[in-house]
Amino acid sequence: MKGSMKAEAKDDDRYWVDVHREPNAVTTAADLESGGDGGRPLMFREKKVKPALLYLYRSLILTRLIAVILFIGWRIKHNNSDVMSPDLDALRQYCDLPDGGSILPAIDVFVTTADPIDEPVLYTMNYVLSILAVDYPIDRYARYLSDDSGTLIEYDALVETANFAALWAPFCRKHSIEPRAPESYFQREGMIYTGKSPSEFINDYRHVQLEYQQYKARLEMLTSTIRERSDFYNSIKTTEGAVKATWMANGTQWPGTWFEPIDNHRKGHHEGVVQVVLEHPNGSKAQHDSNVNPLNFDGIDARLPMLVYMARGKSPCYDHNKKAGNLNAQLRVSALLSNAPFVINFDCDHYINDSRALQAAMCFMLDSREGDNTAFVQFPQRFENVDPTDRYGNHNRVFFDGAMYALNGIQGPSYLGTGCMFHRLALYGIDPPRWRPNDIPVDSSKFGNSIPFLNTVLESLKQESRISPLNLDDSFIAKMMLVVSSSFDIGTDWGRGVGYIFEMATEDMVTGFHIHKQGWHSMYCTMDVDTFRGTAPINLTERLYQIVRWAGGSVEMFFSHNNPLLAGWRLHPMQRTVYLNYNIYPVTSLFLLLYALCPMMWLLPEEILIQRPFTTYVVFLIIIIALIHTIGIMEIKWVGTKWLDWWRNEQFFMIASLSAYPTTLLHIVVKLLTRGKGIRFRVTSKQTKVDDNEDKYAEMYEMRWVPMLIPAMVVLFSNTMAIGVAIGKAIVYGRVWPTTQRLHAMLGLLFNVWLMILLQPFALAVIGRWSKKPSILFILFPVAFVVFAWVYICVHVFVVNFFSSMEI
Ligand SMILES: O=c1ccn([C@@H]2O[C@H](COP(=O)(O)OP(=O)(O)O[C@H]3O[C@H](CO)[C@@H](O)[C@H](O)[C@H]3O)[C@@H](O)[C@H]2O)c(=O)[nH]1
Numbered sequence: 001m002k003g004s005m006k007a008e009a010k011d012d013d014r015y016w017v018d019v020h021r022e023p024n025a026v027t028t029a030a031d032l033e034s035g036g037d038g039g040r041p042l043m044f045r046e047k048k049v050k051p052a053l054l055y056l057y058r059s060l061i062l063t064r065l066i067a068v069i070l071f072i073g074w075r076i077k078h079n080n081s082d083v084m085s086p087d088l089d090a091l092r093q094y095c096d097l098p099d100g101g102s103i104l105p106a107i108d109v110f111v112t113t114a115d116p117i118d119e120p121v122l123y124t125m126n127y128v129l130s131i132l133a134v135d136y137p138i139d140r141y142a143r144y145l146s147d148d149s150g151t152l153i154e155y156d157a158l159v160e161t162a163n164f165a166a167l168w169a170p171f172c173r174k175h176s177i178e179p180r181a182p183e184s185y186f187q188r189e190g191m192i193y194t195g196k197s198p199s200e201f202i203n204d205y206r207h208v209q210l211e212y213q214q215y216k217a218r219l220e221m222l223t224s225t226i227r228e229r230s231d232f233y234n235s236i237k238t239t240e241g242a243v244k245a246t247w248m249a250n251g252t253q254w255p256g257t258w259f260e261p262i263d264n265h266r267k268g269h270h271e272g273v274v275q276v277v278l279e280h281p282n283g284s285k286a287q288h289d290s291n292v293n294p295l296n297f298d299g300i301d302a303r304l305p306m307l308v309y310m311a312r313g314k315s316p317c318y319d320h321n322k323k324a325g326n327l328n329a330q331l332r333v334s335a336l337l338s339n340a341p342f343v344i345n346f347d348c349d350h351y352i353n354d355s356r357a358l359q360a361a362m363c364f365m366l367d368s369r370e371g372d373n374t375a376f377v378q379f380p381q382r383f384e385n386v387d388p389t390d391r392y393g394n395h396n397r398v399f400f401d402g403a404m405y406a407l408n409g410i411q412g413p414s415y416l417g418t419g420c421m422f423h424r425l426a427l428y429g430i431d432p433p434r435w436r437p438n439d440i441p442v443d444s445s446k447f448g449n450s451i452p453f454l455n456t457v458l459e460s461l462k463q464e465s466r467i468s469p470l471n472l473d474d475s476f477i478a479k480m481m482l483v484v485s486s487s488f489d490i491g492t493d494w495g496r497g498v499g500y501i502f503e504m505a506t507e508d509m510v511t512g513f514h515i516h517k518q519g520w521h522s523m524y525c526t527m528d529v530d531t532f533r534g535t536a537p538i539n540l541t542e543r544l545y546q547i548v549r550w551a552g553g554s555v556e557m558f559f560s561h562n563n564p565l566l567a568g569w570r571l572h573p574m575q576r577t578v579y580l581n582y583n584i585y586p587v588t589s590l591f592l593l594l595y596a597l598c599p600m601m602w603l604l605p606e607e608i609l610i611q612r613p614f615t616t617y618v619v620f621l622i623i624i625i626a627l628i629h630t631i632g633i634m635e636i637k638w639v640g641t642k643w644l645d646w647w648r649n650e651q652f653f654m655i656a657s658l659s660a661y662p663t664t665l666l667h668i669v670v671k672l673l674t675r676g677k678g679i680r681f682r683v684t685s686k687q688t689k690v691d692d693n694e695d696k697y698a699e700m701y702e703m704r705w706v707p708m709l710i711p712a713m714v715v716l717f718s719n720t721m722a723i724g725v726a727i728g729k730a731i732v733y734g735r736v737w738p739t740t741q742r743l744h745a746m747l748g749l750l751f752n753v754w755l756m757i758l759l760q761p762f763a764l765a766v767i768g769r770w771s772k773k774p775s776i777l778f779i780l781f782p783v784a785f786v787v788f789a790w791v792y793i794c795v796h797v798f799v800v801n802f803f804s805s806m807e808i
């Protein structure tokens, strides 16, 4: 023991040397008496690091500084190093066979919808059309629509769509139409023709447009058509007084929800439904029947891929786990019907804008570098109903183009919920080939109690690719009913380690996390045109609800066993940091909220209570803020987004920090304390109709007040008042204030104004329809300032005259 202490002391000497100081020479009694300190001994010893080491150390710091500067310089010059874009020609060369066939792998395409009213059928069907006409070998993909409402409207609409698609899909192929969602296509102007039959185009176009109008009209009539049909069958088939069923066109009762809801046929309580609308196309390409299609489709593949309608069974006894539950049911049904090795899922409010989308994703999946270990390929989300100035930051470009791209350089982007292609096996919770053990247990405790389904898992593990015609007999249908039953997940790993994970408000983040943590990679795929387009909530309140859900899901993850700190070593350290960042960023809002309430200082009679911003502090602050923004601007330049995108991002972070994020945190705290439920998945409301005459952005001008907006409102109001009072104070005391005080007042005001600029979109939302002309704020605010300044001066004069002892 002693020995080691000695050794330590010796070690010390290697680095430190004593600093010798001479004690003061003379000590006199007088000195001591007078309390002087002359001649008192030195009572602590000083040491310093040996000069040689110190210089070395300092030179290291300097070298590091130089290295950082050089690195930044290098990074600016080499700004394209991580951009990956699909090479479709290479894919074609690899996959196309000399006989015109192709070895492109099979894909199951999923679409989820929750309600025919909240999510207008026309848009969902447009989406379906864009997939039916996509540029991919027709016998190599299958289409599934999973309808969480279980209504006959969606099914009948799908049947109508299949009929119209028989015209639409070959028309798109013949004339190379883009986009292949008719609603968007017919609305676009000034398109350049790129097809091979220009002479027939005008004629074909007119015909298809007319047919589309009629198809649309039939969709709109669906509710009344089904009602009339049901009334008819009810009158002839059921007895007086019995519950009125809803009937399918073939004269059988619809197994899903009915117009007149009863147990077993109402929303949230009904049997599962699986209906194959279009069967798997057979081998021959010449399926075109000129009686149906008067257009000339010679040499065009007029077939359509398999199309399936499904609705999972629901019962009040079981949690149906929203979107993730819906997707899991699709995973199982598609396994039985087509079992493609790849699946891609979309929300019903997004359509394919570039028909090469599926091929583009395949470029990453089949690439010889990391293709086999790539679990999913995510596309950015793009929106088309957003106003040109993107008032509520819907485009989210900083996230979609900046952050996600950057992740490509680590383990890959996170899963964003829509427009994402997966390896089916990755979704089954199976390790990437790199780490895959030889025997993987495929049992019912994990995957559920369906032998045919377990067989499909084994099939997938053996890399057997299947989309082939099936014999849809009764026993097969019964097997499918089992995998869509409401209780199938119970006692299995579905939603916990198998399929889309449903323990959180946002299934996407946590599903991606589960996959990354097993060591899979992911890729981000952008193309020169938007690959997909969707609709975004353009109403502020809706937008904030969406943010609450996202932030909620992210924070919830932290307090669960999905905490990134607990993930195994296969999760890349940097990727772990990224997930941690997702988990905690909403917490920063608390500081912002406090900060944003500072302007209230102006309202206090004895001005400013907290430390005033002194000059050095302000200089540092400015340097740091300027650096943050300079770095930000560099990133924007690299990814090619606009200044406005970045600015909206800044503004929206502030607005959400004064509303959505604190609300989320409150929810989570309550949840943790009460062990209650987390944030619920509330379906984002969609645009219900676009009337040509009506304002396209009408939704945006509607203000829906909810408690979450209170803090933002308090900040906006108190800030406006504070600026008014500040002006009032300047008028009253301006002349007696010393220069420093004036300077401080100006700096303070700068802060107020900055806050106001950040809150501009919120202020626009508050004034509702007036905000059609955003510049009106330049009038409203000054007027408000003058009014508050005037009120302040009046109160001041009143107090001075009548209560002269008080000072405000
Ligand atoms: O019980 C439910 C609820 C929702 N959905 C579907 O989920 C999708 C997304 O719902 P939406 O209300 O449009 O949510 P958004 O806020 O637009 O979704 C964003 O955020 C989600 C995660 O919170 C992601 O899953 C989405 O892909 C992403 O676009 C839609 O297709 C819905 O039909 C269901 O199938 N069942």
Ligand SMILES: [Mn+2]
Binding pocket: 347, 349, 535, 684
């Ligand atoms: Mn959506």
